[in-house]
Amino acid sequence: MRRRSRAHLVTGRVVLTAALLALAAIWLLPIVWVVVTSLKTTEHIVQLPPEWIPWPATASHYAEVLVSSSRTARIGRAFINSLVIALGTVAVVLLTSAMAAYALARLRFPGRGLVFAMLVGSLMVPSAVVLVPQYVLTQRLGWLSTYQGLIFPEAATSFAFGVFLLRQFFVTMPADLEDAARIDGANVWQVFTRIMLPLSQPVLAALAIFTFRAAWNDFLWPLIAVNKPEMFPLPVALALLRSAYSSESYGPIMAGAALSAVPLLVVFVVANRRIVEGVRISGLKG
Amino acid sequence: MGAARQRRRQTRAAYLLLAPGLTLFVVFRVYPLLEGLRLSFTNARLGRATAAFVGLDNYARLLADTRFHVSLVNTAFYAVASTVPILLLPLLLALALNRGALRTLLRSVFFFPFTLSVVTVGLAWLWLLDPVVGPFNYYLRALGVPTRSWLADPQTAMWAIIATTVWWVTGYYLVVYLAGLQDIPRELYEAAALDGAGGARSFVAITLPLLRPVLLFVVVTHVIGSFQLFGQVFVLTGGGPGDATRTVVQHLFETAFQNFFQFGLASAMAWVLFAVILVFSLVQFRLLRGHTEY
Numbered sequence: 001m002r003r004r005s006r007a008h009l010v011t012g013r014v015v016l017t018a019a020l021l022a023l024a025a026i027w028l029l030p031i032v033w034v035v036v037t038s039l040k041t042t043e044h045i046v047q048l049p050p051e052w053i054p055w056p057a058t059a060s061h062y063a064e065v066l067v068s069s070s071r072t073a074r075i076g077r078a079f080i081n082s083l084v085i086a087l088g089t090v091a092v093v094l095l096t097s098a099m100a101a102y103a104l105a106r107l108r109f110p111g112r113g114l115v116f117a118m119l120v121g122s123l124m125v126p127s128a129v130v131l132v133p134q135y136v137l138t139q140r141l142g143w144l145s146t147y148q149g150l151i152f153p154e155a156a157t158s159f160a161f162g163v164f165l166l167r168q169f170f171v172t173m174p175a176d177l178e179d180a181a182r183i184d185g186a187n188v189w190q191v192f193t194r195i196m197l198p199l200s201q202p203v204l205a206a207l208a209i210f211t212f213r214a215a216w217n218d219f220l221w222p223l224i225a226v227n228k229p230e231m232f233p234l235p236v237a238l239a240l241l242r243s244a245y246s247s248e249s250y251g252p253i254m255a256g257a258a259l260s261a262v263p264l265l266v267v268f269v270v271a272n273r274r275i276v277e278g279v280r281i282s283g284l285k286g
Numbered sequence: 287m288g289a290a291r292q293r294r295r296q297t298r299a300a301y302l303l304l305a306p307g308l309t310l311f312v313v314f315r316v317y318p319l320l321e322g323l324r325l326s327f328t329n330a331r332l333g334r335a336t337a338a339f340v341g342l343d344n345y346a347r348l349l350a351d352t353r354f355h356v357s358l359v360n361t362a363f364y365a366v367a368s369t370v371p372i373l374l375l376p377l378l379l380a381l382a383l384n385r386g387a388l389r390t391l392l393r394s395v396f397f398f399p400f401t402l403s404v405v406t407v408g409l410a411w412l413w414l415l416d417p418v419v420g421p422f423n424y425y426l427r428a429l430g431v432p433t434r435s436w437l438a439d440p441q442t443a444m445w446a447i448i449a450t451t452v453w454w455v456t457g458y459y460l461v462v463y464l465a466g467l468q469d470i471p472r473e474l475y476e477a478a479a480l481d482g483a484g485g486a487r488s489f490v491a492i493t494l495p496l497l498r499p500v501l502l503f504v505v506v507t508h509v510i511g512s513f514q515l516f517g518q519v520f521v522l523t524g525g526g527p528g529d530a531t532r533t534v535v536q537h538l539f540e541t542a543f544q545n546f547f548q549f550g551l552a553s554a555m556a557w558v559l560f561a562v563i564l565v566f567s568l569v570q571f572r573l574l575r576g577h578t579e580y
Contacts, residue, residue, distance in 0.1 A: 096307030133318035156314030217403035
């Protein structure tokens with residue numbers, strides 16, 4: 001009796017794992033299809049039945065969108081724009097939100113509750129609501145089609161979340177080390193940079209990844225804040241690629257789509273654990 | 287050192303630490319939010335030197351703007367219809383993955399689409415769902431299932447957008463649920479098992495109540511996101527066919543940046559959208575908060 005129920009359990013588990021593996025394989029099919037298409041020659045792309053092995057394989061679609069296309073913003077240039085914007089945003093967000101979160105977590109000062117409430121409340125404000133005035137402001141600053149015109153609004157959007165995430169982490173850290181350092185004569189800034197920041201590397205990494213992802217993938221703001229093709233970030237350049245090529249071939253479009261996924265794929269493979277931890281911290285201890 | 291002096295120094299340090307971030311925040315978030323409210327009472331347009339105060343005219347125009355109504359209805363439909371799969375599918379996956387083998391690998395696979403931009407996701411699905419040469423319809427035909435042009439059919443276009451979004455975000459919510467499940471103490475399940483409670487019983491008695499804050503987070507996050515639906519529609523349907531998938535943010539975008547740059551009117555839309563989101567979120571807080579006490 002006992003043995004039978006155990007066998008039952010094992011069978012159940014094997015079936016469940018097999019079902020999950022099958023679903024996971026299906027889940028990846030759209031991505032496989034993008035990559036396979038990007039490597040096919042134009043005639044093979046529209047073959048039916050669908051061919052899942054790109055043979056003969058070609059890199060010509062990649063070459064076309066990276067360097068030689070004259071019809072749209074070049075994906076190569078857009079790739080660099082996106083890198084500059086995303087890394088710039090990460091730098092601004094990490095610096096500003098770590099400083100603010102430390103003050104909110106560890107220092108007593110008048111207005112602390114108000115500032116924190118305002119930041120948390122702003123998490124409920126959708127970015128689409130500030131779109132128009134943000135455009136007017138950016139235009140007045142002369143920042144349309146510039147890196148700073150993309151970096152600072154983007155960073156301001158992620159700032160509140162960053163403060164929230166880091167503060168959650170800072171308040172849970174034991175105060176002993178800071179107290180010891182302060183007795184040794186360290187001032188607030190020294191405690192912050194020499195003790196708090198080094199001990200917070202995992203959560204800072206998580207915040208960096210979230211911010212990078214948000215900035216790398218943002219679409220609506222750059223769509224309106226950039227009107228020079230050479231300043232387009234990837235999502236905008238890709239959307240235009242679609243209208244430039246869709247009547248002839250999906251090859252270049254899929255090559256661009258595949259390229260756009262590479263940096264975050266790398267980050268994700270390297271820092272898988274950090275992402276999960278970050279979701280966990282930010283999740284829901286609030 | 288005097289206590290008062292130390293307090294003063296701490297206050298000064300705090301303000302210095304807050305200054306850069308708060309400046310950024312006030313200039314690019316708080317000011318635009320309030321400025322948007324002001325603009326919504328004016329007839330501001332791009333290039334118009336002075337904007338006149340027009341009272342509630344913009345809001346009155348929205349009451350008469352049938353395309354705005356359609357987009358509001360579409361957006362609300364999307365928000366409601368997509369909540370069920372987005373609440374349930376990741377939850378089921380999380381429950382299946384929580385104890386099972388290969389958790390890290392499977393979690394990574396499901397999470398991967400979430401790292402893609404909405405444009406990349408949209409392009410992939412545009413190609414998959416291509417009515418003539420796309421693989422999705424080919425295999426359906428092979429199975430003898432009637433096919434249609436999913437994105438060009440008003441009956442199915444919004445559902446195709448929902449399916450695309452489910453594929454995109456399931457992995458994120460899966461990770462959120464898994465984190466929530468991991469935080470439930472194992473001893474509770476062991477105690478329940480000793481008392482003779484089966485799997486279903488302990489799911490209802492332990493898992494669901496303790497997961498309530500996570501469910502609330504998922505629903506509220508998802509609804510705030512849904513009301514801003516734009517990218518998927520922009521890439522997949524352009525709001526069509528007809529206005530079948532036109533959303534509020536798309537309508538706002540076109541009003542402000544393509545159709546005579548009517549900033550005042552678009553700002554009124556933004557505030558109506560904001561109000562709708564607030565109402566939805568508050569209702570959900572009421573419904574799901576209950577009393578979660580540990």
